[in-house]
Amino acid sequence: MLASARGRVVFLDGFAGPGHYDGGEPGSPIIALSALLDHSYFANLGHCEFVFVFNEKDPDRYRCLEANLKTLQASRTPWPSNVKVHASNEDFAVLAKELASYGRKLAPTFAFIDPFGYKGLELQDLADLLAADRCELFCYFDFNSAQRFATAGNVDEHFEALFGCDDFKNAPPAGTPDRGEFLIGLFERQLGKVANFKYVQSFAMRNGQGILGHYLVFATRSLRGLDKMKQVMWKIDPLGGYSFSDRLAGQEVLFGDTPDTDPLRGALLDHFAGRSVPIEEVVDWVVAMTPYHSSHVKRATLKPMENDQLITAVDRRRPGEYPRGCTVTFFAQ
Numbered sequence: 001m002l003a004s005a006r007g008r009v010v011f012l013d014g015f016a017g018p019g020h021y022d023g024g025e026p027g028s029p030i031i032a033l034s035a036l037l038d039h040s041y042f043a044n045l046g047h048c049e050f051v052f053v054f055n056e057k058d059p060d061r062y063r064c065l066e067a068n069l070k071t072l073q074a075s076r077t078p079w080p081s082n083v084k085v086h087a088s089n090e091d092f093a094v095l096a097k098e099l100a101s102y103g104r105k106l107a108p109t110f111a112f113i114d115p116f117g118y119k120g121l122e123l124q125d126l127a128d129l130l131a132a133d134r135c136e137l138f139c140y141f142d143f144n145s146a147q148r149f150a151t152a153g154n155v156d157e158h159f160e161a162l163f164g165c166d167d168f169k170n171a172p173p174a175g176t177p178d179r180g181e182f183l184i185g186l187f188e189r190q191l192g193k194v195a196n197f198k199y200v201q202s203f204a205m206r207n208g209q210g211i212l213g214h215y216l217v218f219a220t221r222s223l224r225g226l227d228k229m230k231q232v233m234w235k236i237d238p239l240g241g242y243s244f245s246d247r248l249a250g251q252e253v254l255f256g257d258t259p260d261t262d263p264l265r266g267a268l269l270d271h272f273a274g275r276s277v278p279i280e281e282v283v284d285w286v287v288a289m290t291p292y293h294s295s296h297v298k299r300a301t302l303k304p305m306e307n308d309q310l311i312t313a314v315d316r317r318r319p320g321e322y323p324r325g326c327t328v329t330f331f332a333q
Contacts, residue, residue: 009049009109012110014095015113018060018065018068019054037083052084055088056088056089057090096125124161143183150169151169168183198220200217202246203245216233246291249266255291261304268301275330283297306319312328312329
């Protein structure tokens with residue numbers, strides 16, 4: 001069903017759950033399908049085939065998933081002929097190996113991987129499954145479990161599978177502030193090293209008390225894809241009182257409606273001080289190397305910096321604008 005990438009995209013939910021939860025909240029399969037069907041542009045995408053693969057290993061949850069998918073499809077008659085839905089009752093490792101057999105013939109795939117805890121997820125499976133250039137990963141990283149058990153010594157085989165190495169054994173002692181950053185940093189680096197993802201961005205989930213619960217990790221080979229994901233994450237109002245955050249140069253960057261670009265300003269001055277660079281290089285660096293996205297660069301950051309006489313620019317019509325082809329000079333500090 002996935003043999004050709006022509007005119008086809010795949011959404012893979014590796015740990016799909018029952019489709020709906022006890023409180024009536026929709027699960028990720030229902031949310032994903034509804035997001036596509038209700039999108040204002042969907043009517044213009046008749047030329048593209050959308051393949052949804054929802055996998056749930058637990059038999060009871062799988063039966064619920066099947067029933068909820070059928071209910072959704074029955075409520076959306078006529079069901080669009082270009083939207084294919086496949087439910088799978090496999091161990092994720094088995095399914096990943098099956099799909100990986102398509103190799104680089106696999107259609108562009110967005111894999112949402114949300115396991116329970118640290119078991120059942122092998123980095124090499126992700127690397128094999130998502131080897132094609134246009135595949136992307138959005139993955140839940142159970143930060144608290146990793147912190148608790150990474151150096152316990154009794155579940156090493158699970159962590160070796162998760163990280164694709166045994167470097168987790170070198171994590172700082174439990175209770176130290178550097179332990180968590182070491183582990184999420186290791187996971188990010190291994191996604192680049194083992195799975196060949198050029199860009200990896202982690203989004204920390206913190207509650208109203210600032211307590212870190214877990215990370216959502218996005219991996220892609222496309223700078224544009226990374227930028228789009230950041231734009232989405234900055235706009236989301238997370239449920240349950242949580243907010244997204246990341247760190248830049250030792251400072252916490254909280255994703256909110258009104259971005260605080262002071263950390264970005266400092267990072268730009270540190271990185272580009274005394275240099276004149278094309279605006280495209282500035283924007284690409286921000287997207288690739290900071291928590292911010294492209295829309296945070298020009299009006300929100302560079303224009304105030306120019307007002308404060310920290311930068312100047314040439315090859316443009318007027319101050320405060322930074323069109324393609326212009327060059328920005330960052331004064332030495």
